[in-house]
Amino acid sequence: MDREYELFARVIETGSLAAAGRTLKLSPAMVSKRIAALEERLGARLLHRTTRKLATTEAGQRFYERVVEILAASREAENLVTGVSGAPSGRLRLTAPTSFGRLHVAPHLKPFLDAWPRLEIELDLSDGYVDLVAERIDLAIRIAPSGVSGIENGLTGHRLAPNRRVLCASPGYLKQHGAPTRLQDLRRHRLLAAAAQLPWRLQGRAGTVLVQGESVVRTNSSEVVRELAIAGMGIALRSTWDIGAELRNGILQVVLPEHPGATDVSIFAVHPVTNFVPAGVRAFIDHLRAIYGPIPGWDRALKI
Structure with a gap:
């Protein structure tokens, strides 16, 4: 039974009968035959098959999710016996x-x-x-x-x-446009954000503050926003995991440090x-x- 389940899982994971067969050293015809036998034994169609596409039926998706758990539990049980308890594979x-x-x-x-x-x-x-x-x-x-x-x-x-998230800008931008000293000052600055990232949620003395605005450049890429900030295009709200190196070497500077991104x-x-x-x-x-x-x-x- 484990072999049938493994074969079915490989078909779903690789996306084709031929690819699954290659991983298990079986011909596509043999894979098709075994899947058909599994469907007959279960009394349910598991796959929609055409010459170009393979997809699970609703029953096939539910079966796959359980099969993955069964195979993982089976490997765990074998590991307990062979002395490699819990070894991931x-x-x-x-x-x-x-x-x-x-x-x-x-x-x-x-x-x-x-x-x-x-x-x-x-x-x-x-x-x-x-x-x-x-x-x-x-x-x-x-x-x-x-x-x-x-x-x-x-x-x-x-x-x-x-x-952690901070407002930041390049030294060149701040030299040209001046550094904001209050949240209200952001209204006269160029803001940088990817789609759906504005309004910004910042920390204020009384809690969370929303900063409205529009990005000077429209983009769906957060990485583009980072590069625009480095290039001196405006002020961005960035995570420290993303700009830590730039903050350390001075390529970017924190602005309004008393108003970091919301900490929740x-x-x-x-x-x-x-x-x-x-x-x-x-x-x-x-x-x-x-x-x-x-x-x-x-x-x-x-x-x-």
């Missing part, structure tokens, strides 16, 4: 925001895989919303409000690090709610927590 699908993933996830994959060589990593970087269940993602890095139970329905969140935002590791959390997911969460620590490296050298 198999494929681990990760997603993260583009900038954060490039700067603070990708550089830490090698030591993780060195520690767990039986794991395979698939990392997707995206600033858009990712449906973890529909996309079959094991673990996502998300920057979201702290203290939210479950992050969103069907997901469990594990806090990894704080997410943190960096989380998020995964679907399940009765069985795969060992690889648990290991990767522990790996990032150990690296970031209570005060992440990107904040330790900042004097703000």
Whole structure:
């Protein structure tokens, strides 16, 4: 039964019968025959198949989600007997925001895989919303409000690090336009933000303050905003994990330090709610927590 389940999971994960067959050294015809036999035994169609596309039926998607848990539990049980209890193995699908993933996830994959060589990593970087269940993602890095139970329905969140945000601009911009001394001064300055990032939520003496405005350049890319700020185009609200190096070497300077970004935002590791959390997911969460620590490296050298 495990072999049938593994075959079905490989078909879904690779997106085709032929690709799944190659990973298991089976011909496409044999894969098709075994999937058909599985569907007949279950009495339900699991896949929609055309010459160009393969997709799960509703029953097939529910079955796949359970199959993944069953296979993970089976590997865990085998590990208990063979003396490698809880050793992560198999494929681990990760997603993260583009900038954060490039700067603070990708550089830490090698030591993780060195520690767990039986794991395979698939990392997707995206600033858009990712449906973890529909996309079959094991673990996502998300920057979201702290203290939210479950992050969103069907997901469990594990806090990894704080997410400090500051207003910043280049020395050249500040020399040309002057540094704001009050929040009201921002009205006469050029603001930089990606789509949906304005209004800004800043800390004030009485709590959270909203700063309205429009970005001088319209973009859907947070990385473009960062580059525009460095180039002297205006003032941006950026996370310290993104501009820590630029703040340390003076390429960017903090403005209005008494008004940082709202402090109720943190960096989380998020995964679907399940009765069985795969060992690889648990290991990767522990790996990032150990690296970031209570005060992440990107904040330790900042004097703000």
